[in-house]
Amino acid sequence: MAEYDFDLFTIGAGSGGVAASRRAAAYGARVAIAESVRIGGTCVLRGCVPKKLLIYGVHFAEDIRDAAGYGWNIDGARLDWAKLIAAKDRELDRLNGIYIKMLGDSKVTMLEGRAQLVGPNAVELGGRTYTAKHILIATGGRPDLPPVPGIEHAITSDGALDLKRLPRRIAIVGGGYIAVEFAGIFNAAGVEVRQIIRGDRILRGFDDDVRDHLAAEMTKKSIVIDSETQITGIAPAGYAYRLATHAGGSIETDLVMYATGRRPNTGDTGLEAVGVQLNKRKAIAVDEWQQTTVPGIYAIGDCTDRLNLTPVAIAEGRGLAETLFNRNPMRMDHNDVPSAVFSQPPVGVVGLSEAAARKLGEVDIYRAVFRPMKHTMSGRDEKAMMKLVVDRATDRVCGVHMVGADAPEIVQSLAVAVKAGVTKRQWDRTVAVHPTTAEEFVLMREPVKQPAKPALAKGVAE
Numbered sequence: 001m002a003e004y005d006f007d008l009f010t011i012g013a014g015s016g017g018v019a020a021s022r023r024a025a026a027y028g029a030r031v032a033i034a035e036s037v038r039i040g041g042t043c044v045l046r047g048c049v050p051k052k053l054l055i056y057g058v059h060f061a062e063d064i065r066d067a068a069g070y071g072w073n074i075d076g077a078r079l080d081w082a083k084l085i086a087a088k089d090r091e092l093d094r095l096n097g098i099y100i101k102m103l104g105d106s107k108v109t110m111l112e113g114r115a116q117l118v119g120p121n122a123v124e125l126g127g128r129t130y131t132a133k134h135i136l137i138a139t140g141g142r143p144d145l146p147p148v149p150g151i152e153h154a155i156t157s158d159g160a161l162d163l164k165r166l167p168r169r170i171a172i173v174g175g176g177y178i179a180v181e182f183a184g185i186f187n188a189a190g191v192e193v194r195q196i197i198r199g200d201r202i203l204r205g206f207d208d209d210v211r212d213h214l215a216a217e218m219t220k221k222s223i224v225i226d227s228e229t230q231i232t233g234i235a236p237a238g239y240a241y242r243l244a245t246h247a248g249g250s251i252e253t254d255l256v257m258y259a260t261g262r263r264p265n266t267g268d269t270g271l272e273a274v275g276v277q278l279n280k281r282k283a284i285a286v287d288e289w290q291q292t293t294v295p296g297i298y299a300i301g302d303c304t305d306r307l308n309l310t311p312v313a314i315a316e317g318r319g320l321a322e323t324l325f326n327r328n329p330m331r332m333d334h335n336d337v338p339s340a341v342f343s344q345p346p347v348g349v350v351g352l353s354e355a356a357a358r359k360l361g362e363v364d365i366y367r368a369v370f371r372p373m374k375h376t377m378s379g380r381d382e383k384a385m386m387k388l389v390v391d392r393a394t395d396r397v398c399g400v401h402m403v404g405a406d407a408p409e410i411v412q413s414l415a416v417a418v419k420a421g422v423t424k425r426q427w428d429r430t431v432a433v434h435p436t437t438a439e440e441f442v443l444m445r446e447p448v449k450q451p452a453k454p455a456l457a458k459g460v461a462e
């Protein structure tokens, strides 16, 4: 008889937990996965996927306006928000079904309910104790709300994705990925958006040119960005809300959304009782092998609060399964992970920002700001920004940044070259695909003179 009920017991059926479990099962491991909400996790049910579906939905507003410049006459187009939300929900149900089927096909045992660690090899769920040789914590994270008086009146991204009716005005507090993406969604859907940030600029950690360029484009779309503003209280005011600011001012709005970061789901899991160490942010401390402080217990994804991106959690999970069940030790490499902000226009980045690269050595900067060909006729006043950061000592392209249509798709491909260590010399030997926006990336020959600000490189109609 086997010593343990399972070879691997995964707590949390989000993207990371499911990927690890399926990969482990593919190598013959006996795997169980526990989920207390719905199989699919944040990305599929409350994050990346529904958000992107809403972005597709609202983006037609701009497409319809652009079409006029190309001779189309589209009168009377209007968004039925409730219909969009219902269609999104149907798609999420479909994906949830696919995840359940995939786990079933992989012979992973699915258990419903909140699992709790009760020993280094034991988990309790629904009044039963299961034993496992290895335990994987993949419990993700959830929105973190600051203790502002009246915060109970605010919604988070969870509520925003399920909003039954659009408000006339919304105030979004926060300047990170989620705040910026929802500012774009609501703005495109016709809502008056005010984004309230405590710092001087949106998207801390991103390249400064990205931050400035995107903020300028958002402002052109009538999104108001209130910088260096702290909210000190939220109070109902008739059918609306009044937000008090630290400077003694007030902002009236019909809906308040907070997107001020996420925190790891590590409470109520029995982690500390069995000796798993948490860090200051209550995230699980792990090494590069996803090993926690207790041998045999591992953690991946947002509950470890490292690089909180779905594909990273998936790579961590698959790497762990390779290590444990395929004699193929795989450490996670968190360098040069590409990422995107699905703002309007979107952002795509891979590698270092100019500021981060400058801390490591001398750099050359290549930058182009231009109006894409499509908008010469659409009439839309939107510019794309592309930027390369090159390490002068090695000639390596160590940062690629873009704000503009299709930036995430373009940067995904360029990330292959960056990850492979491409030099600027090799980069320059690449022939352009014409006429495209992406070709500008291989046409930037001259570094910009520092500290001069953006040069206009491909100004079709500047």
Ligand code: NDP
Pocket: 146, 173, 174, 175, 176, 177, 178, 179, 181, 197, 198, 199, 203, 204, 259, 260, 261, 262, 307, 308, 309, 339, 340, 341, 342
């Ligand atoms: P972020 O950590 O990206 O941003 C949090 C924002 O909230 C920052 O602007 C921060 O300001 C601000 N903030 C924090 N605390 C307060 C406070 N008390 N009062 C006012 N403002 C505050 O968090 P998000 O919630 O946007 O996203 C969480 C994570 O989810 C991201 O880090 C990312 O890993 C992931 N994600 C990825 C996406 C993608 O890949 N496209 C999309 C959405 C989420 P300051 O800058 O001053 O600290």
